[in-house]
Amino acid sequence: MRWHQGAVSVDRLDAGAYAVPTGGPGEEGAGKATTVVVVEASAGGATGVGWTYGPAAVARVVNDLLAPAVTGRCVHDVPAAHVAMGRALREAGGDGLAAGAISAADIALWDLKARVAGLPLTALLGAAAPGVAVYGSGGRVDQGQAGMERELRGWVEEQSIPRVKIEIGEGAGRAPQRDLDRVHVAREIIGPVHELYVDAGGGYSVKQAVRIAEAFADDGVSWFEQPVPARHLTALRQVRDAVTAEVTAGGDGHDLACLARLAGAGAVDCLQADVTRCGGITVWLRAAAVAEAHGLEISGRGAPHAHAHAAAAVPNLRHVEWRRDHVLAETALFDGVLDPQGGTLHPGASGEPGLGLVLRREHARRHRVA
Secondary structure, X not given: OHHHOOOOEOOEEEEEEEEEEOOOOXXXXXXXXXXXXXXXXXXXXXXXXXXXXXXXXXXXXXXHHHHHHHOOOEXXXXXXXXXXXXXXXXXXXXXXXXXXXXHHHHHHHHHHHHHHHOOEHHHHHOOOOOOEEEEEEOOOOOOOHHHHHHHHHHHHHHOOOOEEEEEOOHHHXXXXXXXXXXXXXXXXXXXOOOEEEEEOOOOOOHHHHHXXXXXXXXXXXEEEEOOOOOOOHHHHHHHHHHOOOEEEEOOOOOOHHHXXXXXXXXXXXXXXXXXXXXXXXXXXXXXXXXXXXXXXXXXXXXXXXXXXXXXXXXXXXXXXXXXXHHHHHHHHHEEOOOOOHHHEEOOOOOOOOEOOOEEOHHHHHOOEOO
């Protein structure tokens, strides 16, 4: 086991929660903050970072339950640490909290492993492609037309991102005409050559989703995210079979079994997985393999800087979500963030080890809530 000769052990794993402002003055949602739980893992003088989006209570799960399970383990053995973390949370309950905690810790451990090796994480994993495609994502249902236009023009005109997504499903499907009006306005803003995606957040019934998809077909919507709740596999499959837009879901999946059920049921045209929810990089890479086994591509939902290096390592990647609030939070918390110009990220291009990010400690301290 030459790889382990002189290997160091994880000597610290701890987490803090930060409420980062993501709604600017004069915008809808002004004063809104996004809570980010940041985990740091240290070994041999190096520190890796990982994070998830969720309640501050996730930090306590990391500090109280995961740290004892990980501390003292070989820094290279991330899969073994992942198993140990799962065992530590077996009796804790709370799928969302547990999944977020394990995900953030797992990302930090992969970042740490790459830093100890002195390599960008994409080099440690091995790249399948030189770049990672992204799509601009925002367009909240509570956002006015001026705010949506500002976001969409920023992506397609200033950053040349060729694909964008807006939310629909307002009021859990109770405002279908307003949904369709927003889709039409979005198409007018971005013009005919850019891809237009929508996310219904599981707000529709099957037949309502089919009617909505038929109505927005003239606006060229090519991606219909979670038209019905993702846990209803039969309903999701029915929508997929009936519409021309690609149907996708999986971003809320908390484990590999959930994502495998989606792929195996024929319920999606592209599998989504969120590295900050599904179990971290360890599980996200496995989810990509499951998707590939079913002839599907995978898309990373949210947290673009947590996804980028792992996304570059899988051959069946569709893209990663360049989500507005997550981008603002990650830019506020970290130095070394990526540039989406042209619609493609280039993780590892800087040569910096790990994820290439450094926590802005003094700035972050002002937003710490736990």
